Amino acid sequence: MSSSDQITDPDEASRNNPEASSSSLNNEENSTTDNKEDAMKRAAAKKLIERYFYQLTDGCGNPSCDNKFCASSGELKPLTPDEAAAQAIQLFSQEARLCERHPNKIARKQNSILSTKNSVTSPDICLENDTLPTNDIVVSSTDENSKNSVKYNCVPVPSFLTEQSLYDIIDECETNDSYSPLIRTLGEIFSSIENLARSFVQTEVSSPTEVTSTTDTPGEIKGLNKEEVRSLEGEKDKDEDSCAESSKHTILPVDLSAVRRAFTALFKLKTSIFENALINALVTLAGNLQMELPTRKERENQDDIVNVLLIVFEIPALGSGDFLETALPAICRAAQWLPVEVQAKLARMWSNVGRSSIRNILENLQQLITLRVILTPFHRDLFVQDENVITSATKLMKILYYANMLAGSLESPDLRCDEMSGSMDSSYLASKVNKSTPPVDPLAEELGIHVLDCRKPFLPFSEFYNELLSDTVEMDRDFANYKSELGKFSFMHYPFILTPATKTMGLYFDNRIRMYSERRISILQAVTGLPSQPYLRLKVRRDHIIDDALVELEMISMDNPNDLKKQLVVEFEGEQGIDEGGVSKEFFQLVIEEIFNPDYAMFTVQPETQTVWFNPTSFESDAQFTLIGIVLGLAIYNNVILAVNFPMVLYRKLMGKRGSFEDLQDWNPVLYNSLKQMLEYSDSDLDEVFMQTFRISYQDVFGSTIDYDLKEKGDSISITQENKYEFVDLYADFLLNKSVEKQFHAFYKGFQMVVDESPLELLFRPEEIELLICGSKNFDFDELENSTEYDGGYTDNTQIIKDFWSIVHALSVEDKRKLLQFTTGSDRVPIGGLSRLKLVIAKNGPDSDRLPTAHTCFNVLLLPEYSSKEKLKDRLVKAINYSKGFGML
Known part of the structure; x- marks a missing residue:
C-alpha cells in the first residue's frame, strides 16, 4: 500500500517504522519495569502531540487566534494528515506554543467520531483498533478510486470516556443529525462499573515532571528527544495493553472539573435525546453495584467504586424528573452496601475536590426523601423506617454529612479528651463501670473526626434537617428499633436528619422508660419488705429552697445516684399543689433564680453578652456546683426548660471538648x-x-x-x-479550662449523675443541647394561637377568644413571658417553637369577678366568660402579675 493510501496518524508514523517499533519495545521492557517516571513522561508527551495535531488540523476554535501554528489563525495552509502528524512531533520537540482549547466551538471532522460496539454509524465510518483510547487520533486519507469516499477500518466503542471524546461525539451527532452514537456510548459507559470508573480520570503523572489535565504545556516535559518521542509513539499498542492490565489494580482519581464541563455540554442538548438511555444505564449500573459490593473482599482496591459515585452524583438532572424517581433511588439502594473504607474515601473526595457539589448532592437526596415520604402510604404495618429508598438515601447522606464537616473548619482532636475522669472520686467512677456509652460511628472512627471537632461546617448543619421526614417519623417505633438487637434501622443512629424537636421525643422516650424501670424496681423491693421509693421526692421550703434542695440531693447522690433517674416529684412545704409537672417547673425556676444571684458569687456575668460563667475565686463548696449540674441534668431528664444563659463553650465542654481560642x-x-x-x-x-x-x-x-x-x-x-x-x-x-477546673468538674459530675446513660451525646450537638435546656428563641405567639385548642364551649370564633388573642398580641414581651409562666409553669419557649405547647383554653363558668386560673401541669387556662374585653384584660393582667405558688383561690 502506498503512503497515500495508508491511514496515517502520529501513532502509525512510528508503527510503520520497524526500527522505531523495535526500539520502542526494547525501551518499554526496560522503562516500564524499572522507571515508572519515564513511562509517565511518555504518556504526557503523547497527549501533547495529539493536542498539536488537533491544533494544526482543527484549530483551537478562537476566531481571533494569532498563533501561526494553529488552524484557527488563518495563517496556516491546509495540511494532509501525514504532514500534520509529522509537524506535530516537530512542534513538540521545539516546545512550540499551544492554544487554549475551546471544545464547544471546535468543529470536529467526520473521521473523529467513535462508533458503538459491534456497529458503525454509516457504511463509510469504521475505526481501526480493538481498543481505542479516547485521546487517540483517528484520521484518514482519500481513496484512490473515489475522491468523495472515506475508508476506515472497524473498531468498537472505547471502554471509557474523556471530556474531549464526549465533545467529539456530540459534535459529530449534531453534524449528522443522528444521536445513535451518543445514546450507545452513554449506555455502554454508564452501565458498567469498570468503564465508568476509568472515564474522566486525571492525567497519570506523579513525578517531578508532573503534567496535569489543566497544565499540559510543552515546557513541563523534559528529557525526551525527537527519537524518543517517535519511540514512545511506537509503543502505543503495548502501552495500552499494560495500562489496561494495571487499571484493574490502580484507578486514577476522577477529574471532577472535566466531568462538570462534559455534563454541561451534554445537557445543552435536549434531554429527551439521551435521558432514557442514561437513566436505564444508571439503573443497570446500580444493579451491578448491588450485586458486586456485598461480595467484594476488603483488601480489594475500591477506587473504582469511588470514581463511579463521584461521576454519577455530578449529573445535573439527578434530582429531577425520571432521574429522581428511578435512577437516584437505584443508586442509593446500591450505595448502602459500601464498605466503611469506601465511604471514608468518598467523604474525603467530596470534602476536597468535590466540595462545590456538596449542596447540590444534599438537595438531591433531600428531594428524594421528601418525595418518598409524600408518596408512600405509611400505615401500622409499614413505617417510614421500613421504606428502603428513604433509609438508603439517609445512609448516603451520612457520608455527605461527614464530608461537609471535613470541608469546613476543623479543630485538633487533641482538644477532645476525657478530662473529667482525673478529678472525680473513685466511688463515682466505680458506679460508672457498667454504664452504657454512646456507640462509636465506624465512619467517624475511620475518618478520625467527631462532630465536636467541627468549628464551622461547609454548609450549616441545619440544612441536613428534613422537617417532613421528622414530622412523619413515629419516635416510639424508632426508639424501639434503636433498642432492638436485631439490627433494625433507626433514625436515632442518623440524628443529623432529624429536627431537634423530633430528637427530643427520642430522648423523652428513653428517659420515661428509665423512670418506669426504676419504679418497677422500687415496687419489687417493696414486695420483699424493703422500703419503696418509686419517685424522686423533694420537699423544700420556698424561702430556703437552695439549702433544702442541696441537702436532699446531696444525700441521694451519696446514697444511691440511680435514684436521680426516678421521676421528680416536688412538694413546697405549706402549699397544696400536687406535682404533675407544674410544681417541678416552678421549683427549677426558683433554684435557677437563687443560684445565679450575685450574692452567692458562684457565677460571674459577662457585661457584653450577659452570659454567666464560673467564678474562679468562688468560696462556695464543690457540692454547690454539683447541685447546679444535677439541676441541669434533672431539667433535661424531666423535660423542663430553664432560664439559664451560659455561653456555648459550656455545652461544648459538657460534651467533652476543651475550650479554645475560638x-x-x-x-x-x-x-x-x-x-x-x-x-x-x-x-x-x-x-x-x-x-x-x-x-x-x-x-x-x-x-x-x-x-x-x-x-x-x-x-x-x-x-x-x-x-x-x-x-x-x-x-x-x-x-x-484551668482557672475554673475545680468548679466545672464538680458541675460536670452532677450533670453526668443524671444523664450518663441517656442517648444525649448521640442525638444532640452542643448548640442543640443549649436549645434543649434553654428553649427556642422564636417567641412567636401567632404559632401559639394557631396551635391552641378550646374546651367547655369555647371555639376560635367565640367573641371572648377573639378578644383574648387581641389582648395577648398587644402585650409587651415581658408580659407575654408572664402569661407563659402563668399558663405552663415556664416562661421559656419549648424546642420547636410555641406550637409545641398545645395550650388549651377552657370555659370556667359565666361572667364573674374571679381571676383566670391555670393547670400548669397540663397547659390549661381556665377562663370565665367575661362580659367585656376591658374586664377580660383587667382580670388577665392581674392574674399573670400577682399569682405565685399553689394555694386555694
Missing part, C-alpha cells in the same frame, strides 16, 4: 477581638505595640487583681511574632 468569641467578644488583632498584626514591632508578656491579670470576687504566669517567669517573656500563637492558646486555655 470559644472566646461568644464568651468575651472584646477580649477575642483584641487577641485576634494581635494575631493579625504582622510588623516586627509587635512587642512594642502591644507591650504584653506571658503574665496576665484577673480580678477575684472582691475586685482584687491577681497575677498569673502562663509560662514559668512569664513576666520576663514578651509576646513576639514567633510566640504570639502560643500565648493566645495558653491564655484561652487558662480562662476557659
Whole structure:
C-alpha cells in the first residue's frame, strides 16, 4: 500500500517504522519495569502531540487566534494528515506554543467520531483498533478510486470516556443529525462499573515532571528527544495493553472539573435525546453495584467504586424528573452496601475536590426523601423506617454529612479528651463501670473526626434537617428499633436528619422508660419488705429552697445516684399543689433564680453578652456546683426548660471538648477581638505595640487583681511574632479550662449523675443541647394561637377568644413571658417553637369577678366568660402579675 493510501496518524508514523517499533519495545521492557517516571513522561508527551495535531488540523476554535501554528489563525495552509502528524512531533520537540482549547466551538471532522460496539454509524465510518483510547487520533486519507469516499477500518466503542471524546461525539451527532452514537456510548459507559470508573480520570503523572489535565504545556516535559518521542509513539499498542492490565489494580482519581464541563455540554442538548438511555444505564449500573459490593473482599482496591459515585452524583438532572424517581433511588439502594473504607474515601473526595457539589448532592437526596415520604402510604404495618429508598438515601447522606464537616473548619482532636475522669472520686467512677456509652460511628472512627471537632461546617448543619421526614417519623417505633438487637434501622443512629424537636421525643422516650424501670424496681423491693421509693421526692421550703434542695440531693447522690433517674416529684412545704409537672417547673425556676444571684458569687456575668460563667475565686463548696449540674441534668431528664444563659463553650465542654481560642468569641467578644488583632498584626514591632508578656491579670470576687504566669517567669517573656500563637492558646486555655477546673468538674459530675446513660451525646450537638435546656428563641405567639385548642364551649370564633388573642398580641414581651409562666409553669419557649405547647383554653363558668386560673401541669387556662374585653384584660393582667405558688383561690 502506498503512503497515500495508508491511514496515517502520529501513532502509525512510528508503527510503520520497524526500527522505531523495535526500539520502542526494547525501551518499554526496560522503562516500564524499572522507571515508572519515564513511562509517565511518555504518556504526557503523547497527549501533547495529539493536542498539536488537533491544533494544526482543527484549530483551537478562537476566531481571533494569532498563533501561526494553529488552524484557527488563518495563517496556516491546509495540511494532509501525514504532514500534520509529522509537524506535530516537530512542534513538540521545539516546545512550540499551544492554544487554549475551546471544545464547544471546535468543529470536529467526520473521521473523529467513535462508533458503538459491534456497529458503525454509516457504511463509510469504521475505526481501526480493538481498543481505542479516547485521546487517540483517528484520521484518514482519500481513496484512490473515489475522491468523495472515506475508508476506515472497524473498531468498537472505547471502554471509557474523556471530556474531549464526549465533545467529539456530540459534535459529530449534531453534524449528522443522528444521536445513535451518543445514546450507545452513554449506555455502554454508564452501565458498567469498570468503564465508568476509568472515564474522566486525571492525567497519570506523579513525578517531578508532573503534567496535569489543566497544565499540559510543552515546557513541563523534559528529557525526551525527537527519537524518543517517535519511540514512545511506537509503543502505543503495548502501552495500552499494560495500562489496561494495571487499571484493574490502580484507578486514577476522577477529574471532577472535566466531568462538570462534559455534563454541561451534554445537557445543552435536549434531554429527551439521551435521558432514557442514561437513566436505564444508571439503573443497570446500580444493579451491578448491588450485586458486586456485598461480595467484594476488603483488601480489594475500591477506587473504582469511588470514581463511579463521584461521576454519577455530578449529573445535573439527578434530582429531577425520571432521574429522581428511578435512577437516584437505584443508586442509593446500591450505595448502602459500601464498605466503611469506601465511604471514608468518598467523604474525603467530596470534602476536597468535590466540595462545590456538596449542596447540590444534599438537595438531591433531600428531594428524594421528601418525595418518598409524600408518596408512600405509611400505615401500622409499614413505617417510614421500613421504606428502603428513604433509609438508603439517609445512609448516603451520612457520608455527605461527614464530608461537609471535613470541608469546613476543623479543630485538633487533641482538644477532645476525657478530662473529667482525673478529678472525680473513685466511688463515682466505680458506679460508672457498667454504664452504657454512646456507640462509636465506624465512619467517624475511620475518618478520625467527631462532630465536636467541627468549628464551622461547609454548609450549616441545619440544612441536613428534613422537617417532613421528622414530622412523619413515629419516635416510639424508632426508639424501639434503636433498642432492638436485631439490627433494625433507626433514625436515632442518623440524628443529623432529624429536627431537634423530633430528637427530643427520642430522648423523652428513653428517659420515661428509665423512670418506669426504676419504679418497677422500687415496687419489687417493696414486695420483699424493703422500703419503696418509686419517685424522686423533694420537699423544700420556698424561702430556703437552695439549702433544702442541696441537702436532699446531696444525700441521694451519696446514697444511691440511680435514684436521680426516678421521676421528680416536688412538694413546697405549706402549699397544696400536687406535682404533675407544674410544681417541678416552678421549683427549677426558683433554684435557677437563687443560684445565679450575685450574692452567692458562684457565677460571674459577662457585661457584653450577659452570659454567666464560673467564678474562679468562688468560696462556695464543690457540692454547690454539683447541685447546679444535677439541676441541669434533672431539667433535661424531666423535660423542663430553664432560664439559664451560659455561653456555648459550656455545652461544648459538657460534651467533652476543651475550650479554645475560638470559644472566646461568644464568651468575651472584646477580649477575642483584641487577641485576634494581635494575631493579625504582622510588623516586627509587635512587642512594642502591644507591650504584653506571658503574665496576665484577673480580678477575684472582691475586685482584687491577681497575677498569673502562663509560662514559668512569664513576666520576663514578651509576646513576639514567633510566640504570639502560643500565648493566645495558653491564655484561652487558662480562662476557659484551668482557672475554673475545680468548679466545672464538680458541675460536670452532677450533670453526668443524671444523664450518663441517656442517648444525649448521640442525638444532640452542643448548640442543640443549649436549645434543649434553654428553649427556642422564636417567641412567636401567632404559632401559639394557631396551635391552641378550646374546651367547655369555647371555639376560635367565640367573641371572648377573639378578644383574648387581641389582648395577648398587644402585650409587651415581658408580659407575654408572664402569661407563659402563668399558663405552663415556664416562661421559656419549648424546642420547636410555641406550637409545641398545645395550650388549651377552657370555659370556667359565666361572667364573674374571679381571676383566670391555670393547670400548669397540663397547659390549661381556665377562663370565665367575661362580659367585656376591658374586664377580660383587667382580670388577665392581674392574674399573670400577682399569682405565685399553689394555694386555694
